[in-house]
Amino acid sequence: MKKHKDFISLSDFNPAEISELLDLADQLKKDRQAGKCEPILKGKTLAMIFAKSSTRTRISFEVGIHELGGVGFYLNSNDIQLGRGETVADTARVMSRYIDGIMIRTYSHNSVIELAKYSTVPIINGLTDLEHPCQVLCDLMTVREFKGQLKGLKMAYIGDGNNMANSLLHGAALTGMHIAVATPRGYESDPVCVSQAQDIAATTGAKIETIHDPDEAIKDADVVYTDTWISMGQEDEKKERMAVFSGFTIDRTMMSQAKKDAIFLHCLPAYRGYEMTAEVFEGPHSVVFDQAENRLHAQKAIMVKLMQDG
Ligand code: CP
Ligand code: NVA
Secondary structure, eight states, rough: OOOOOOOGHHHOOHHHHHHHHHHHHHHHHHHHHHHHHTTTTTOEEEEEEESSSOOHHHHHHHHHHHHHEEEEEEEETTTTTGTTTOOOHHHHHHHHHTTEEEEEEOOHHHHHHHHHHOSSEEEEEEOOOSSHHHHHHHHHHHHHHHHSTTTTEEEEEESOOOOOHHHHHHHHHTOOOOEEEEOOTTTTOOOHHHHHHHHHHHHHOOOEEEEEEHHHHHOOOSSSEOOSSSSSTOOHHHHHHHTGGGGGGGGHHHHHSTTOOOEEEEOOOBTTTTTOOOOHHHSSOOOOHHHHHHHHHHHHHHHHHHHHHO
């Protein structure tokens, strides 16, 4: 795998590189289970900038860098001068003098690209309004763990065409999956991400479908995925979204149209009674906590690939 400076979008990686990252994530998981966490990033520092809330991303990155022998620290973007108007470019150049890597969760995807442009250290995208690539690397790891393969499997994503849907389109395309994304009209995935996925799919044999009928999407799916209807920053649209998404709840009847051995995934946090029923969330298909655990292993793989010397 060529040395990438940053991890901003899955679409920056090729299928072989994704597979290499997944293999490393599996290895790091096995090592940890065997009680061996090698200090591969001994003495390295990771700054984590958050402009939005987080449970999984914050904790798994902090534990991950610690287990790799380094140190991570949390920065609320409002507590640093970035929140008072210091530019992204200046912040990037200053931080590059102190630390070895930056993970950032923010609103604007372009800000992350700008940070990467001006920093000399790796930038990891911990979620933007457009993409959530760390989550999807973990999701691919989870599907492979439960299904033994990725290529040829059908994934149904039902709900908002948001950052999760955009990155899942990239991830499915890169791994040769069939992805059917069903959203209400007007809430489709980003057209650039869809077209990137289609271009990648032409080389991997993946199938990309963007439709509006959840029943069609879930039919014979191996993997069923959903996410909140109201992403961070969309709180003001709650009333309108609740009405628009009302036919998109994954309940037992909808789930029964997937394959018998389908797995149910959710990036979390989940809102029972909205994007899925409590019964589906807690039911036999759900592997959401195994999925959440894999954030740790997948992100350790990302940090090793980006931050290891040499
Ligand atoms: N799935 C995810 O990114 O969770 P957090 O918002 O808790 O980090
Ligand atoms: N789409 C959600 C994902 C949370 C992990 C959001 O952006 O809030």
